[in-house]
Amino acid sequence: MCGIAGTYLWPDGGPLTDRLTKVLAHRGPDGSGRYSHRAGQGEVNLGHRRLSIIDLSSSGAQPMVADGLALTYNGELYNAPELRTELEAAGVRFRGTSDTEVLLAAWRRWGTDCLPRLRGMFAFAVFDERTGELVLARDQLGIKPLFLLRRGGGLVFCSELKALAGELGGSMRIDEAAMVASLLYYWVPDSRCAFRDAEKLPPGTWLRLRPDGRTEQRQYYSLRDVATEGEAAAQDPAAQPDLASIVADSTRRHLLSDVPVATFLSGGLDSSYLTALAAQHQPGISAYTIGFRAEDAKFEAMPDDLRYARQVAARFGVDLHEIEIAPQVLDLLPRMTYHLDEPIGDPAAINTFLICSAAKDAGVKVLLSGMGADELFAGYRKHLANLLAARYQRLPGVLRRPVAAGVGRLPVATSRRGYRSVRFAKRFLSFAELPEETAFRRSYTMYDRPELLGLLNPDLAGAVDDVLTEHADTYHDNALSDVVNRMCLADSRLFLPGLNLAYTDRSSMAASTEVRVPFVDVEVVRAAFATPGNRKIVGRRGKVALKQAATSILPDEIVHRPKGLFSAPLRAWMSRDLAPLVQEVIHDGALVNSGFLRREALQRLVAEDAAGRQDRAKHLWHILTLEYWYRGATAAGAGE
Secondary structure: OEEEEEEEOOOOHHHHHHHHHHHOHHHOEOEEEEEEEEEOOEEEEEEEEEOOOOOOOHHHOOOEEEOOEEEEEEEEEOOHHHHHHHHHHOOOOOOOOOHHHHHHHHHHHHHHHHHHHOOEEEEEEEEEOOOOEEEEEEOOOOOOOOEEEEEOOEEEEEOOHHHHHHHHHHHOEEOHHHHHHHHHHOOOOOOOOOEOOEEEOOOOEEEEEOOOOOEEEEEOOOHHHHHHHHHHHHOOHHHOOOHHHHHHHHHHHHOOOOOOEEEEOOOOHHHHHHHHHHHHHOOOOEEEEEEEOHHHHHHHOOOOHHHHHHHHHHHHOOEEEEEEEOOOHHHHHHHHHHHOOOOOOOOHHHHHHHHHHHHHHOOOOEEEOOOOHHHHHOOOHHHHHHHHHHHHOOOOHHHHHHHHHHHHHOOOEOOOOEOHHHHHHHHHHOOOOOOHHHHHHHHHOOOOHHHHHHHEOHHHHHHHHHHHHHHHHHHHOOOOOOHHHHHHHHHHHHHHHHHHHHHHHHHHHHOOOEEEOOOOOHHHHHHHHOOOHHHHOEOOEOOHHHHHHHOOOOOHHHHOOOOOOOOOOHHHHHHOOOHHHHHHHHHHOHHHHHOOEOHHHHHHHHHHHHHOOOOOHHHHHHHHHHHHHHHHHHHOOOEO
């Protein structure tokens, strides 16, 4: 895992590449390098920061140059051994054992046709000295980031947006529509970028640049097509995938490393399943888990995940490291906002950073995470809730109206504790009577349209409608007849790359560690969409197909335990640690003073939360992250 940067036909590209690469030092503290070469009337520069994980010798150093090709690469190829064997049979001779060298040889032999053959996570740039062409590519599922900025016939690219904004901020403009999207979702969709001038290379896509200024962009992998093929395969019960074998194979591959590998272990199904599988191949493997101050956990009504993590560790001989999170949030909030690149309002980013920091201090560079299983196998409460909403709509209005009125009068918290069941009930009723796509969006986003319009400058009404239309278009962009897999596909295209993979990459790399996600694997994804929705949600139980697979190794108490939360005690933090900051942002914040947000609307959110009528802790947390991000962006010279 590394950081990459570079320029193509860009004025002063060499010094700029060096500065960008320096900003990425946390992504690769083990080494750095730059490659330069003439390309037409200009120059190409490739920069690299190395986090040594496979082939720790100098033969794995980057940028890697051989026989007229130069490569700067961020990622891991879990099928590198098979590709190496195939290439060796074709006469290729390797100097070292890195997957970088395998990728370079695969590119030389197959060009862009090698991309569908790659199984892993990656973002890279490869330059051909003979043709003067540069190609950028990103992995199939959007695990690794790649930001770029084009001007004229030139281009600059980087693993992190903060580096581009820091060096080019004076000429970059904030995209207010992306800020609107971040308020709706509490993250910026992968299809948008916080700066209008910059863009993200889409997952499963490559981009070719030529010295004459021509460009070509192609999609080599489509989640929509995979889901369509999966639904066709699911019609044959005899062809149902063997999930247990597929997940076990993916986990084994993700252990490929020349340095120690550990796991996240929350005590939930996904992390427990991966930890148990990993322990079969690496007895005594380390795992890291988190807990919270007792008063915070009680106030948030959080489940006792630590008990289950200890049970799994004891059963499989895992060396468990417990980290109590009582963070200095006033210090961590601006720090994490900087590292996350864009306004992301999920406090799980802090958990990930603190876990990875503890692992790094113990000499661990690589951790496995259960990320992606909920999106692919319908494990979130929203999936079941949306199915229940469809049934709720069939009840007579004479029954629904008193239920809604009664729940509306209930408090979500008192001065001493919060009520999760009331929060869930209010959340459910906020979308239970809406059409499918609107209900799905409302089940996990922060505001409905009127609320969002009331929060923002009236001039941004068009941006609100654009963002809502984009969600609807993405949700409906398929021909699936299976409602559960429609939700899973939308999550895999929106929620997974835009939030979970994004904060996991940024938070882990901020601590100079690599997090691998065995569930977010092309073969696991193929199996997930070949699994019909009625095997994912059965009755009131979600993620049933994966639970059945996990019973081959996990005890029933872990497999069927209530779902935990990889989150944080936000209500406790907002009411205690961060209350003064909230008041500062409302009365004299940059977002209010700029006119982007309305002070009166923010005051209503705070009043509703303080009175216990509504749970607005998540909304206010994200407004703080957006405020800090906006301050940083404007301080860098970015305009609107």
